[in-house]
Amino acid sequence: MKALSTRAPQQPAAPGVRPRRFWSFRPQSDRDAGDAVVSNLLLHWFPSNVYKPSLAWTYSFWLGTASAALFLLLILSGLPLMFLYIPSVERAYQSVKDIEYVVTFGWWIRAVHRIAAHLMIVTVVLHLARVFYTGAYKNGVGQGQQREWNWVIGVVMLLLTLFLSFTGYLLPWDQLAYWAVTVGTNIASSVPFIGPTIRELLIGGRAIEQATLIRFYVLHIIVLPGALGGLFAYHMWRIRKDGGLARADTAAVLAEKRPTGVTASKTYTLLGVASGTAPTVTATSVEAPDLTVNAVPDLTRRALIVILGTFALISILASAIPSPLEEPANALVTPNPAKAPWYFLWLQEIVTDTTIRIGSFTINGAFLGGVILPGALIGLLTVWPWMDRTPRSVTGFWFARSRRTQNLVFTLLLLLIIAFTIVGLFLRGPYWHFYWPWEAWPNIPGRI
Amino acid sequence: MSDTTDPTQTDRRNFLLKLGTGAGIVAITAQTGASLRSLVPNITYDAPTTVKVGLPEEFPDGLKFLPDERVFVFRTGKTFHAISAVCTHLGCTVRAEALSRPEQTTVEGQPLRVTHRFSCPCHGSRYGGDGSNISGPAPTPLAWYRLSLASDDGQLVVDLADEVDHAFRLTLA
Numbered sequence: 001m002k003a004l005s006t007r008a009p010q011q012p013a014a015p016g017v018r019p020r021r022f023w024s025f026r027p028q029s030d031r032d033a034g035d036a037v038v039s040n041l042l043l044h045w046f047p048s049n050v051y052k053p054s055l056a057w058t059y060s061f062w063l064g065t066a067s068a069a070l071f072l073l074l075i076l077s078g079l080p081l082m083f084l085y086i087p088s089v090e091r092a093y094q095s096v097k098d099i100e101y102v103v104t105f106g107w108w109i110r111a112v113h114r115i116a117a118h119l120m121i122v123t124v125v126l127h128l129a130r131v132f133y134t135g136a137y138k139n140g141v142g143q144g145q146q147r148e149w150n151w152v153i154g155v156v157m158l159l160l161t162l163f164l165s166f167t168g169y170l171l172p173w174d175q176l177a178y179w180a181v182t183v184g185t186n187i188a189s190s191v192p193f194i195g196p197t198i199r200e201l202l203i204g205g206r207a208i209e210q211a212t213l214i215r216f217y218v219l220h221i222i223v224l225p226g227a228l229g230g231l232f233a234y235h236m237w238r239i240r241k242d243g244g245l246a247r248a249d250t251a252a253v254l255a256e257k258r259p260t261g262v263t264a265s266k267t268y269t270l271l272g273v274a275s276g277t278a279p280t281v282t283a284t285s286v287e288a289p290d291l292t293v294n295a296v297p298d299l300t301r302r303a304l305i306v307i308l309g310t311f312a313l314i315s316i317l318a319s320a321i322p323s324p325l326e327e328p329a330n331a332l333v334t335p336n337p338a339k340a341p342w343y344f345l346w347l348q349e350i351v352t353d354t355t356i357r358i359g360s361f362t363i364n365g366a367f368l369g370g371v372i373l374p375g376a377l378i379g380l381l382t383v384w385p386w387m388d389r390t391p392r393s394v395t396g397f398w399f400a401r402s403r404r405t406q407n408l409v410f411t412l413l414l415l416l417i418i419a420f421t422i423v424g425l426f427l428r429g430p431y432w433h434f435y436w437p438w439e440a441w442p443n444i445p446g447r448i
Numbered sequence: 449m450s451d452t453t454d455p456t457q458t459d460r461r462n463f464l465l466k467l468g469t470g471a472g473i474v475a476i477t478a479q480t481g482a483s484l485r486s487l488v489p490n491i492t493y494d495a496p497t498t499v500k501v502g503l504p505e506e507f508p509d510g511l512k513f514l515p516d517e518r519v520f521v522f523r524t525g526k527t528f529h530a531i532s533a534v535c536t537h538l539g540c541t542v543r544a545e546a547l548s549r550p551e552q553t554t555v556e557g558q559p560l561r562v563t564h565r566f567s568c569p570c571h572g573s574r575y576g577g578d579g580s581n582i583s584g585p586a587p588t589p590l591a592w593y594r595l596s597l598a599s600d601d602g603q604l605v606v607d608l609a610d611e612v613d614h615a616f617r618l619t620l621a
Contacts, residue, residue, distance in 0.1 A: 332515035336569035432572030
């Protein structure tokens, strides 16, 4: 890398030909910095220049980057697991047990995979909350922005993340897996008329058997990660098409008060930076040079810190937190209490509480709490950007005053889900009865 | 390419373009349809619904749980009835709890000695001794199944595809 410091930018041998094999993470000129992005396949998600405050740790908390880092880690840790896991009802449990107790470092790889999955749900939800509270799904000053669609993509990606977890925890074929799938697919089955057909398609028959395991396995390793990866790429691309993070739009708002005047001899295009020969531009917004930095190295350095930090955190947690494995799946005995993983406990709690009886007419909580309410919640999230009538000028500001009411509603919904999760996690005992944490659970035999 | 303005040429080009696009769409639709259709099972290897569960005299007075069929079989002297152990809410297996003191009641005009009640470990549904849903999210009572005697070896036969009302009893001679 030392040679770079003295070297002047080289002329390409022919137009479009790049003489060097690699790009520089320590660019010596704006041209170098632009080239690091433009001639770099891996960095094509990034712009060449970034609005400086967009990079602030306390604006976005880099939650999207952390989620992407976790997704990458899940793919990396999933690969060795795919060599070791056998998707057969006779051998799945034993192969997971081998991964846990026999394979060298198997326990650690499995723990990395599991903890990364848990944490990804946390970061994705927090990322959604961050985007909401900063009004980042709103279109600001840019022409032709369509941020609301990136929000919709994000909601779909959240659902994919949850479905990835759901299909993942079936694979060990233990008691948790078996009964979670029983309950999950019966929720699908509670939809009037088409429900039983949906369930049959999901589990590949009428009983949870080999056909179910292989379906969930293929969904887990190919279909869902593929879909999530594709949407992720589109999600990133849209951020650039919408003019960067919503915070960049705040620069334009400020610029009206503090115009930066005419700046000579630079253009910033989607394809990079051109200096010297460009026509003069009047920069009053994001493109003002004093407000932007080169993506390489300012953005890449921070992204690498987030990715490395995430990997380090997961690696340490995985060494400390063992992954549980319940008894082998047993269709004959439902565990008591049978609890879903923590991120679905709020659903388990609402399907418990929503069976409604009007005279002799009964609506099963499975349908109301398992399909209608979560469906309505997702629907509400999806259309929210179109219901938000606050001015464009608050785009990219945390807790804008004009958005106070909707922030309050969103917070209440979030708190309600967290409250249901806490009830399910700590306050439910055998037969799903309510117990305070300090109350002892009655001694109930494990078998009938 | 000098004759691109010739209307017959453009017509032909248009026609071929539409033909090609149409054929492409038809092919992709058919291939997708075939792939998806292959995921709909034409045959399922389900367990049989009519099951021999043993000779009547092997059943104790009171309750016996048959885990493979997920059914409780009750016996009072020479009278038998069978209640499903599958919760009507979301399909978990309910557990039977013995009552400290059996009760004699009448269900749908038939006398019934109630020895147990049922609770579901998944979402806390509770059922009375006749399978009626008492509390919790369960929308309907537990199913009752038809019992009969096998003509060949005299075993009890439970028919999991044949739901009966709560007045049903199998009484042996």
